Amino acid sequence: MLNMLDILGTIAGNVLSLPGILGLALGMMTRNLLVAAILGGLVGVAEPFIFAGFDASKVETIDLVIAIAVGVVAGCIGRAIRVKGATV
Amino acid sequence: MARSTNDEKQPGFIRxxxxxxWSPSGVLSLGFLIIAxxxxxxLFWGGFHWALEETxxxxxxxxxxxxxxxxxEYTETVHYNNHSGxxxxxxxxxxxxxxxxxxKAKIMASKDLFxxxxxxxxxxxxxxEHRLHMASLVWEKMKKSDSRECRNCHAFEYMDFTIQETRAAKDHQxxxxxxxxxIDCHQGIAHGLPAGYLEEYRSIIEALESGEGVELQKSSLLDMGPATEALKSFLNGKTE
Structure with missing residues (x-):
């Protein structure tokens, strides 16, 4: 149960942090799904390092994986918003 | 104008x-939408942050x-009452x-409400009965984060060892x-220590160093006796 909460907490933290918000914003800048996913993923890669003070030894694999996944999903959602809500 | 729509089904409220x-705004300018x-x-972010701080x-x-x-227990410690206030x-x-x-901490705290x-x-x-288990969870978290929350106030870099007690200065060095x-030395700094805490802490360190998951003390909070049974029977009743 605690591990599940740990994972849920990490996901929520990422959704409300750079991967979720900046990933969504970057995704909204393109109509290309791959570009949106890559932009979101890059934010997901950068975020754990930023919060770890750019010390790779303090970045846990699971945190990095979740951040990238959230970034990619946010980027794709941002792209969907762009396609649905804009004519340009 | 012919009202051919009479025969067509009107979309529902949600639709x-x-x-x-998702329709383009015909009456609001782009500037208005951006500013609004x-x-x-x-307003949303401020309200969200305010609510978070309230907790x-x-x-x-x-x-x-x-x-x-x-x-x-905490009120009897130096973190509650001290010479500087x-x-x-x-x-x-x-x-x-x-x-x-x-x-993440806020999400995980939902288990405390439960x-x-x-x-x-x-x-x-x-x-x-649960003290050692609860303490273990906190120790593991602090060890993994390099006592991040302690270091918000305490830092080796700014400690003046010359005005510390000899033993403290030596141990800090x-x-x-x-x-x-x-947390390697300061378990129980704000709450009472349970029996067997040293063995438990040692096992946490060994598990973390070996890269394995930490097997916490067996009085798990998931094993809550009658409450667990009641919850299980409730869930079983829901699924059957």
Missing amino acids: RIWNAF GFLAGI NNEEFCISCHTMSKNFD VRATCPDCHVPHEWQHKV HEIIGTIDTDEKYE LAIDEGKTC
Whole structure:
């Protein structure tokens, strides 16, 4: 149960942090799904390092994986918003 | 104008809302939408942050009955009462300052509400039974984060060893040399220590160093006797 909460907490933290918000914003800048996913993923890669003070030894694999996944999903959602809500 | 739409089925309320939401605005300028969105964002984010901070103070923490015992223990420590009047309240030690980690801590704290409701530690006996397990969870977290919350106030870099007690100065120098973290020596700094805490802490360190998952002390909070049985039977009843 605690591990599940740990994972849920990490996901929520990422959704409300750079991967979720900046990933969504970057995704909204393109109509290309791959570009949106890559932009979101890059934010997901950068975020754990930023919060770890750019010390790779303090970045846990699971945190990095979740951040990238959230970034990619946010980027794709941002792209969907762009396609649905804009004519340009 | 012919009213051919009479024969067509009108979209439902939710569909009309959805269509309106995704339709271009015919009456509002782009500038208006940007400014309004910006203001709405400030209001939402400010409100969200304010609500989060409302759950991040000592009054909120001790509003639960189950927090009374560990709060009483904390009031007898130097973090509550000292010569300078500087205090470390519950969130100072238990809630990270960094946004990402703070949100994670808040999500994980939902389990505390669950245990408050079912009364896992609502008596002194139950509290003592679970004390080692609860302490283990905090120690593991602090060890993994290099005592991040302690270091919000304490830093080796700014310690003047010449005005510390000889033993403290020596141990702090040793901690720097050996790369130790605060919680390695300061378990029980704000709450009582359970029996067998040293063995438990050693097992946490060994598990973390070996890269395996930490097998915490067996009085798991998931094993709550009658409460667990009641919950299981409730869930079984739902699924059957």
